[in-house]
Amino acid sequence: MAVNFRSLLLKSRLSWQPPVIHRAKHVGLGRIRYGWDLIGWREPEILPSFEQRVGEQTHQDPEVNRFINIGFSSGKSRRELRQAEKEQAAILKDVRKDPALEKAARHHKLNIPLNDVRKQWESQGELSQISGAAMHYGIFRDLYGAAYFVPQFPLRVSFPSTADYETPVYRGNLISPSDALTAPTITFPSADDSLWTLLMTNLDGHLQDTDAEYVHWFIGNIPGGDVIKGETIVDYLQPIPLRGTGFHRYCFVLYHQSKRMDFSDFKPNSKSLRSRTFRTPEFYRGFQDELTPASMAFFLAEWDDSVTKCFHKTLDQSEPAFSYEHKPIYHTPQRKYPQTQPFNLYLDRYRDKKDIAEEMMKKRFKTMSPFTADPPRRKWPLLDRTYEGKDIKDMPSWKQIEIRKEQLGHSRYKLIYDPLASWPN
Numbered sequence: 001m002a003v004n005f006r007s008l009l010l011k012s013r014l015s016w017q018p019p020v021i022h023r024a025k026h027v028g029l030g031r032i033r034y035g036w037d038l039i040g041w042r043e044p045e046i047l048p049s050f051e052q053r054v055g056e057q058t059h060q061d062p063e064v065n066r067f068i069n070i071g072f073s074s075g076k077s078r079r080e081l082r083q084a085e086k087e088q089a090a091i092l093k094d095v096r097k098d099p100a101l102e103k104a105a106r107h108h109k110l111n112i113p114l115n116d117v118r119k120q121w122e123s124q125g126e127l128s129q130i131s132g133a134a135m136h137y138g139i140f141r142d143l144y145g146a147a148y149f150v151p152q153f154p155l156r157v158s159f160p161s162t163a164d165y166e167t168p169v170y171r172g173n174l175i176s177p178s179d180a181l182t183a184p185t186i187t188f189p190s191a192d193d194s195l196w197t198l199l200m201t202n203l204d205g206h207l208q209d210t211d212a213e214y215v216h217w218f219i220g221n222i223p224g225g226d227v228i229k230g231e232t233i234v235d236y237l238q239p240i241p242l243r244g245t246g247f248h249r250y251c252f253v254l255y256h257q258s259k260r261m262d263f264s265d266f267k268p269n270s271k272s273l274r275s276r277t278f279r280t281p282e283f284y285r286g287f288q289d290e291l292t293p294a295s296m297a298f299f300l301a302e303w304d305d306s307v308t309k310c311f312h313k314t315l316d317q318s319e320p321a322f323s324y325e326h327k328p329i330y331h332t333p334q335r336k337y338p339q340t341q342p343f344n345l346y347l348d349r350y351r352d353k354k355d356i357a358e359e360m361m362k363k364r365f366k367t368m369s370p371f372t373a374d375p376p377r378r379k380w381p382l383l384d385r386t387y388e389g390k391d392i393k394d395m396p397s398w399k400q401i402e403i404r405k406e407q408l409g410h411s412r413y414k415l416i417y418d419p420l421a422s423w424p425n
Contacts, residue, residue: 067148070288072292131151137172151296157184161179166185169252171297175301178306181238190225193224195259196294202250203250203251204245207273212277234267237276239301244324250301253293255293256293261287266278266283
């Protein structure tokens with residue numbers, strides 16, 4: 001039998017496979033035989049993300065840090081809650097398919113009963129949103145550690161105002177301390193034969209201990225939801241967020257009592273802040289068999305002038321304040337002929353600040369009198385196009401800019417309207 005060497009050679013070439021290339025120990029090998037380029041082969045590697053790396057460094061045992069519900073149970077099983085979610089999703093799906101509603105919404109003719117919507121939200125979603133907001137702001141973490149509770153009913157808190165309106169407390173809204181000078185009005189649904197305890201604490205304001213709080217209001221043995229008839233353990237103190245410390249969290253927590261209790265050990269022995277030191281974990285640990293958290297509300301507050309008055313008049317002590325000490329700004333040595341530099345700003349950069357402050361105070365003394373109050377600032381200062389009887393348009397551009405700064409009270413001209421203003425660097 002004749003052998004076709006040409007066909008055998010062709011088959012051998014087609015079935016030829018390159019030799020097995022093992023993983024290279026280094027990168028950067030040059031060209032090898034048969035035209036293959038090898039630049040250091042290795043298996044693909046997926047690097048961990050930033051969240052994964054942080055999670056590895058801050059790993060916590062889920063069993064040890066598992067959140068425990070210390071409040072009342074919701075009364076509904078997971079199956080019932082899941083069924084309610086499915087029913088709500090089915091209703092939304094049917095509504096979206098309704099062409100009449102879509103047409104009315106497109107032509108701005110759809111009327112929505114807001115009162116009914118609010119009632120439905122209060123009965124279904126408000127309590128879970130309160131718990132979620134408290135979890136987001138770290139309220140449960142700083143109050144109880146690894147514990148939480150789901151409010152059983154909304155706690156209505158509103159501060160009275162000098163006008164005809166009130167300032168309500170929701171879920172982390174911002175309230176000025178000047179709007180919370182007096183004790184708020186508290187309302188919540190309650191049975192006539194029940195007893196309650198109300199606590200208002202500052203989670204971020206303690207001066208010596210970061211794990212402690214200041215109690216601003218403590219009322220125990222509240223009968224039937226009437227806060228006025230309760231036993232006042234600690235008198236109300238307005239919010240006092242310190243200057244330079246940002247926003248402070250103020251929390252109202254309502255506890256249900258199983259019996260009448262004695263809170264005389266928590267009465268402060270003086271008007272100082274030290275006597276208002278309070279620790280919620282220790283308090284709840286001592287009364288966990290008699291007290292059960294039932295509802296809450298909280299707000300944020302930032303420093304204003306009423307905090308200073310409270311320290312001086314109510315607490316009879318000096319006000320602590322915090323500020324950041326900035327490093328002095330470095331200026332290059334002054335040159336005789338600076339190029340492309342505004343000459344007025346360049347020269348003021350190297351002037352003594354005391355001389356500039358003296359110049360601003362002289363301007364202030366021209367417009368003030370020791371026998372009368374300072375004249376009110378104009379609401380629209382830039383409408384005046386004259387300065388010292390001259391038209392601003394006829395002045396050079398740098399002078400016009402300085403006049404506008406003076407009229408608005410910007411930069412160094414703040415000292416004209418507020419002599420206690422901080423000096424801009």
